[in-house]
Amino acid sequence: MARLDSGLALREQFVSVAELRWRIFVNSLRTLRGRLDLVSRIFAGIGYSMIGIGGAIGLGVAAWYIVSHKQLEWLVLPLWGILLYWQLFPVMATAFVETFDVQNFLRFPLSYRSYFLMRLVYGSLDPTTIVAVLWLAGLAAGISARMPRLLPWTLLVFCVFAAFNVCLSRAIFSWIERWLARRKSREILGLFFFLLLIGVQLISPLTNYYLRHHSRFSPFQFAPELEWGAVERVLPPGLAAAAVSRALRHDFGLAFGALALLSIYTILLLVVLHVRLLAQYRGESLSESPALARARTKNKQAVPAGWDLGGFSGPVAAIFEKEFHYLSRSGPMLFPLAMPVMILVILRLGLANARHSSSFLATHVGFAFPAAAAYTILVLGSFCYNCFGMEGAGVQFYYMSPVRFREVLLGKNLAQATVLLLEIVLVWIGVALLFYPPSVSITLATLFGGCFAVLVTFAVGDLMSLYAPKKIDWAAFGRQRGGAVTGFALLGVQAGTLGLVGVALLLAAWFHQAWVATVLLFVLATLALRGYTYALSRIDAVAIRRREDMIAELGRI
């Protein structure tokens, strides 16, 4: 029997996996979706090539200029750019990055060495890596064009820098996957990203605020001994730049030292990656079920009666209640609820910083409430376009139960409307506290405008939920709300409805009569209600027609 750990076996396993990827690609072309995917990949490939080659030429010229003019301290900037692109682009653009799960091969007699190499190699064979390597090659070419004898050294430094980046991105991905695998850590990670997002939004207004109120303010005033240059010099791009620039200055001791430290970083990352991959290789279980395997305990609780919605049937009330249970346990869905109020705070800070601002809100403070309400509908309305995405295979239950789909969607829409209403009340309070209390006419106009926009959103969203459902998987990277068709529908409806509301408000401003907008938007809301009830009355036939596609798409594992 052949030794599986031998180099021959390793090579054959690599070749087998490559062949498998090729077969998957070829077989995908049998479907229209696969062929369209190929077309989009060709376009993406052209784009990547232009970015890669164009960037490499630009960076080459820049490097030549830096070396020619002895401005070596600038060499660090392109290296920071490359590092940020290498690490952030795959996380932000997961929809455009193909993922290939090597973990599936663990059922085969794969040695750990093979598994580690496969994760590293196949995980890194993506356009991001290719573009970043092209850019590094461009930099190396630019430096060597001016100093040819440094080509081997520059290549060595950039190879280590590339290895560092590959290990870092692999380590980040493998650890994020680990955290996403469990519900609780997934929600903590989601909260972390949300806070990061909010934090980034607050940087500019807070910095401006401190600059205005403390003329000598500097971000480093809290740690005066800390200097950015000192920090930057010991980070990987600084080390790679130092290794090259010191060599250009014939200071080989420091150049070797910088390269050695960069290599140590790379080795440390390899260890971090090794810890994760070894756990995977040994068959770690990330299931949360075993915790339930303990003996039965006397932990019984009385089952409370379900919610009652006066005026609505039991099934509608049951769906309304279920939606709130789901919402309360869906961390990533909860974060957007905080966004409208956070945006108000950010806008208020922005206005406070700009004494003579000519921004729209500074000159039309009366529009703060309508603008914030519109933002709320923009953010939260997008969740109405894939109503069944979170339920996955559970959608079969609706088809098996003696309930019409109009009741199912009515229950869901009622829950969505309640959330939106609560959010708009919060926004009203926020505007009243942070800006000024909106007038009755503006409040009524906004509420009617909101009703119009929300009812149109529900009518179209209900149909899109049946025509273009997409299963939401919180354990995976990527856009979760819907496909491209849903995205276009969402954009169209939001632009149309909010545009009409905006026109009504501008007409009111033109005539200096806020009641003009109130009346116009009341008429639009009434028409939208007619449209919504009509759409709901037709929804059962659509649901039956779409039954098999819904179950197939949402029941997908």
Place this chain on the structure above:
Amino acid sequence: MDAPAIATEHLTRRFGQLVAVNDVNLRVAPGQFFGFLGPNGAGKSTTIKMLTGLLAPSSGRMEILGLDLVRQPVEVKRQIGVVPEGMALFGRLTGAEYLNFAARMYGLDRHTAAKRTAELLDFMQLDDQPKTLITDYSHGMQKKLALAAAVIHGPKILFLDEPFEGVDAIASGTLKAMLQRMIARGATIFLTSHVLEIVERLCSHVGIIHQGRLVARGSIEELGAGVQAHPTLDATRIPAGGKLTLEEIFLSIVGGSRLAEQELSWLG
């Protein structure tokens, strides 16, 4: 004479060129524990999906308790309970919330729903983890919960697609106890399973579907007698005289005994 619990006439389902279910005429009497068997890809799940409203037939008729499933789907669904292959659970609810929800979807008032939920959770031994979400349940716990949701409204007919798949002996015992109770109170059960021993022990009548066609139907004794008497069946392994097991009947009808005798060069 009572209307059959389940009746199909010329039931057919095509997927493009493939005829998954071909002209099936089936009758299941009220109170029967009916096992629906067939090899993989024979058309079992397609049939059960059509009978429970998850899939539209290409042609043919289906009646449940005398009601036309296509014309009166809501009335039919009130009378039946279903455990589909994928269980169709809502992962982010607790067991109690899900059962409460299911009961109200079947039209029970909220107090009755809460009472039955508590009883079923206790019976299924699922009441000791009240805050645990279904997504964190083990496979066996999920199967028990799916069955509890299917019976919470007291259906007259229960459709079960592979209810014992991936279930341990303890959970399997609980499921069987529940099914026996349903039969004792006069319900009809339509079950598909690959575990022939369980079907043999539980079911009074059996139907066998092969390549989309219903090739045999009757009590196990009737099918056994048919296999011994029928000259065209693959009877190479049938013992002369004596009672046949369901496995022997099944393999004889679908031709599995010939396949089992084939040799593989590398296994000797």
